[in-house]
Amino acid sequence: MNHLPVLLVALYLAAALGLPLLGRNKKFPAGLFAVGVAGCGLILAAASAWHVAGTGTYSYFPGGHQAPLGIEITIDWVTVFLHLTINLLAVLVLIYSTADLSRELGGGRAKTWYYSLFFLLLAALNGIVMAFDLFNIFVFTEIGTIAACALVAIRPKRLCVEAAFKYLVLSALGSGMVLLGIGLLYMVTGYLNIGAMAQALPKAFAMYPWNVLVALSLFVIGLGTKAALFPLHVWLPDAHSSAPTPSSAALSGLVIKVYAVAMARIIFQAYGAELFSRIPVPDVILVFSTAGIFAGSVLAIGQTDIKRMLAYSSVAQIGYIFLGFALVTMNGIVGGILHIFCHAVMKSLLFLAAGAIIFKTGIRKIEDLAGMGYRMPLTMAAFSIGALSMVGIPGFSGFISKYYLAFGALAADRPVYVAVILLSSLLNAVYFFPIVVRAFFGHKEKQMTWDRLPWAMTVPMVVLAALTVILGILPGGLVRIAELAAGAWLN
Amino acid sequence: MIAKLISNMHFLTAMVLFLIGFHTMLTHSNLIKKVMGMNIMETGIFLFFISVGYVRGGSSPIAVPGAEGYINPLPSALILTGIVVSVSLTAFALALIVKLYNYYGTVDADKIMQLRGGEE
Numbered sequence: 001m002n003h004l005p006v007l008l009v010a011l012y013l014a015a016a017l018g019l020p021l022l023g024r025n026k027k028f029p030a031g032l033f034a035v036g037v038a039g040c041g042l043i044l045a046a047a048s049a050w051h052v053a054g055t056g057t058y059s060y061f062p063g064g065h066q067a068p069l070g071i072e073i074t075i076d077w078v079t080v081f082l083h084l085t086i087n088l089l090a091v092l093v094l095i096y097s098t099a100d101l102s103r104e105l106g107g108g109r110a111k112t113w114y115y116s117l118f119f120l121l122l123a124a125l126n127g128i129v130m131a132f133d134l135f136n137i138f139v140f141t142e143i144g145t146i147a148a149c150a151l152v153a154i155r156p157k158r159l160c161v162e163a164a165f166k167y168l169v170l171s172a173l174g175s176g177m178v179l180l181g182i183g184l185l186y187m188v189t190g191y192l193n194i195g196a197m198a199q200a201l202p203k204a205f206a207m208y209p210w211n212v213l214v215a216l217s218l219f220v221i222g223l224g225t226k227a228a229l230f231p232l233h234v235w236l237p238d239a240h241s242s243a244p245t246p247s248s249a250a251l252s253g254l255v256i257k258v259y260a261v262a263m264a265r266i267i268f269q270a271y272g273a274e275l276f277s278r279i280p281v282p283d284v285i286l287v288f289s290t291a292g293i294f295a296g297s298v299l300a301i302g303q304t305d306i307k308r309m310l311a312y313s314s315v316a317q318i319g320y321i322f323l324g325f326a327l328v329t330m331n332g333i334v335g336g337i338l339h340i341f342c343h344a345v346m347k348s349l350l351f352l353a354a355g356a357i358i359f360k361t362g363i364r365k366i367e368d369l370a371g372m373g374y375r376m377p378l379t380m381a382a383f384s385i386g387a388l389s390m391v392g393i394p395g396f397s398g399f400i401s402k403y404y405l406a407f408g409a410l411a412a413d414r415p416v417y418v419a420v421i422l423l424s425s426l427l428n429a430v431y432f433f434p435i436v437v438r439a440f441f442g443h444k445e446k447q448m449t450w451d452r453l454p455w456a457m458t459v460p461m462v463v464l465a466a467l468t469v470i471l472g473i474l475p476g477g478l479v480r481i482a483e484l485a486a487g488a489w490l491n
Numbered sequence: 492m493i494a495k496l497i498s499n500m501h502f503l504t505a506m507v508l509f510l511i512g513f514h515t516m517l518t519h520s521n522l523i524k525k526v527m528g529m530n531i532m533e534t535g536i537f538l539f540f541i542s543v544g545y546v547r548g549g550s551s552p553i554a555v556p557g558a559e560g561y562i563n564p565l566p567s568a569l570i571l572t573g574i575v576v577s578v579s580l581t582a583f584a585l586a587l588i589v590k591l592y593n594y595y596g597t598v599d600a601d602k603i604m605q606l607r608g609g610e611e
């Protein structure tokens with residue numbers, strides 16, 4: 001049972017390598033195969049979660065070599081939480097992609113390549129969240145970066161290639177800084193293992209404060225670029241809005257957050273919450289995430305393209321996650337971790353619904369959405385649920401994470417951030433409600449028609465919308481996992 | 492001070508290379524030059540890593556009779572991976588540039604921005 005999480009990465013890597021070979025057969029059902037593999041991944045993740053719930057968290061040493069000489073993989077509650085999120089979303093997005101991809105990529109073998117890249121990305125994401133070794137985090141980050149850029153560039157449109165290049169250059173800058181930071185820390189501690197480093201760092205900090213501080217700032221800027229922390233988000237709107245819809249959902253829903261988790265793991269488990277709060281880095285992150293929350297929302301208000309608006313909204317939402325982490329209080333971190341899941345679910349829902357509208361009608365402009373509630377009632381209902389959750393209306397999952405964030409801000413004795421959360425929720429309403437209102441009450445169509453979408457598109461949307469509502473009403477289990485995860489980070 | 496700097500020349504060089512690459516990547520509008528900057532930056536980091544593991548007078552980490560002290564092999568092994576990562580990033584970036592050139596007929600980022608105009 002201990003091998004399950006590692007098998008998860010191996011499964012995805014094998015699928016990524018096998019797909020181009022299997023795809024040589026023209027009749028090979030690549031979409032079905034991809035959904036099957038991701039389904040196996042979800043089962044592995046769920047079994048691993050069940051195992052951890054029974055026997056507790058553990059460390060895994062590939063090849064049996066003990067740390068710090070060997071590589072350590074940690075299966076703690078953060079890993080379990082993220083594995084479940086990633087694989088659940090992957091299954092739903094892949095089901096959706098079987099209906100959508102032919103339109104976006106054209107015919108030929110592009111679909112097989114797409115799934116191959118998608119599995120590389122999944123392997124990297126699953127790897128990053130369980131790596132307990134700085135260099136491992138770096139290697140998985142790079143795999144994820146290349147796969148994510150390729151998932152944007154694969155669409156045969158010049159805008160996508162340009163967006164992917166911008167994404168690649170900024171990500172490469174980020175990874176350069178992360179690697180330099182790893183070098184600076186290795187220089188003064190002699191370890192790459194996060195656990196061993198945590199023990200060596202206080203002494204190293206006393207002797208070589210500059211190395212440790214510069215490394216911390218390099219991590220924050222490098223991983224912040226990849227996670228689109230304001231003002232390093234400039235690549236995000238182009239990349240996420242021009243990508244094929246399944247890529248947009250996965251990139252906005254999963255990829256940027258996994259980098260945020262990698263940063264938080266380095267900060268809380270290598271540096272430790274105590275050392276981290278002694279230097280004014282949390283304050284800097286708080287300022288940037290607050291600026292991101294407002295700037296992302298304000299920029300989203302000005303957008304006319306629906307996918308671009310959703311992309312800017314991601315800039316704002318990633319700000320909440322960093323806000324929670326940088327508060328360095330129990331409830332704040334719980335709120336940040338919860339928001340990873342809640343935002344993954346609702347942003348994927350919104351992207352899939354927007355993609356379904358584009359698939360069916362070709363409409364991308366927000367002003368043209370008037371009366372859409374009569375032409376595609378199911379899609380617009382799903383979109384509305386996502387939008388309400390995004391604003392943080394009680395009864396939807398988005399409310400739960402904001403609730404914990406607000407309590408975290410109070411516990412940190414910074415009530416101003418409660419005001420930030422409230423005000424930004426109002427801003428979210430400013431750009432989401434007009435769409436909903438216009439779609440349902442804009443101008444009445446003569447008669448109501450059903451969506452007539454392929455079932456592969458409706459099922460993921462219905463599941464995601466149901467998850468948003470169910471978790472908004474019964475968040476108990478999710479909150480408990482997030483509390484266990486946050487507890488491990490604060491000690 | 493100066494003597495200290497000279498004896499730590501490799502660290503200084505690594506930082507200078509890193510900054511040259513960083514600057515090139517951000518300020519040049521020619522896409523090929525951006526990729527060159529990326530490579531210079533990464534070379535700087537590689538040099539930095541290798542310097543961390545270097546022991547003056549140490550021999551390569553193979554057990555041979557008569558060796559007095561070895562250099563640390565770990566950074567060199569890590570950088571092997573780093574080089575692989577950097578090569579794949581470069582290859583991917585160049586492939587994207589080829590595609591961009593086919594679409595826009597130029598490798599200048601500013602001109603591409605102009606051609607793009609208000610396209611959404």
